[in-house]
Amino acid sequence: MLIIRLLAPLLLALLAWWGLRNLKHRYALTTSQFRWLVGITALLLVVVILIVMGRLPIQALLAPFIFILSFMLRNVHLLIRLLPLLRMGHSKWGSNRNWGRAGNNTTPGASGIRTLWLDMSLDHQTGNMDGEILQGAFQHKKLSELTMEQLLALATACQQDADSLQLLEAYLDRMHPDWREDPAAAASSTGSQRASASDADMTEALALEILGLSAGASAEEITLAHRRLMQKLHPDRGGSDYLAQRINAARDFLLG
Structure with a gap:
């Protein structure tokens, strides 16, 4: 005992x-x-x-x-x-050093935060969120300007930075509450021309960004990056079908 x-x-x-x-x-x-x-x-x-x-x-x-x-x-x-x-x-109240900085998106009555990928703002009166993308294929664009497919592609691209990914998920939860259940339907509701993921809009820059690679990556590096991402974002591991399809499309584009 x-x-x-x-x-x-x-x-x-x-x-x-x-x-x-x-x-x-x-x-x-x-x-x-x-x-x-x-x-x-x-x-x-x-x-x-x-x-x-x-x-x-x-x-x-x-x-x-x-x-x-x-x-x-x-x-x-x-x-x-x-x-x-x-x-x-x-x-x-200035309790977080990352918040309240005078970024490009902050205005009176709004709070802002800057991460590696996003310069976000929250309107205190309306509760609306928006932000400027700081790097990648969608650099200098606003989140509100992107389609749902593009937002989800951005999520796969910035998944290595936890702060940026959580901030983007918070934006999606607030502005597109149904995005987790049915990304394709959410894309349609935001005016996307495509109802489901496809590789029609895939480019080399976007494919490299999704896989977290730089230009000139070898076939072995592409395969390893794809395997690493699928281990994290596969639907059986808490990811989504859409993200898995985008990762597969990026690999196929680069290896094709």
Whole structure:
């Protein structure tokens, strides 16, 4: 019995760490976000262990603990997606060094953030988001000027930068709420001429951008980049059919 009581906390910690690592990879968490999640989980683990060991009165702590834990488990994906928007709110008080900078898109009554790929703004009165693309095939264009297919192509291109990807996902969640369920239908609703993904508009620059490669990449580099992206964005791993099709189209274009 003593051995079980000693091993139980270690087992709980290992399971928690395994779960946290899965969350980090699934939602592309930044280092800061992951540290916050580890801290909160560690605090909850300490409370659970103390309750199990009889050091804390379970009657007083169990009810609120279960409520908080169940709420977090049910809404963890929403909380993670809202982090970029929460940062925008904090910029009003200057609490985040990345927010509130005087970028090209910020105006009175708006908050702004600049990442490697995006210079975003949030209108405080209307709640509308928009931003300028800073690099890649759509450089200098506004997000509001892109079709849904182009927005999703941008998502695959910037997926290596967690801040830019989460900011773009926050924009899509706010401006195109149905984009996760049916990207093709969402593309049609925004005026796209194509109802589903195709390689008709694929160019060498866009294909290289999607795969995260530079000009002159070898066939082996293209294959490895394709394999790496499919491991992250395949529908069976939490990605979407559309993103998988675009990655395949980029590979086929470069190898063809």
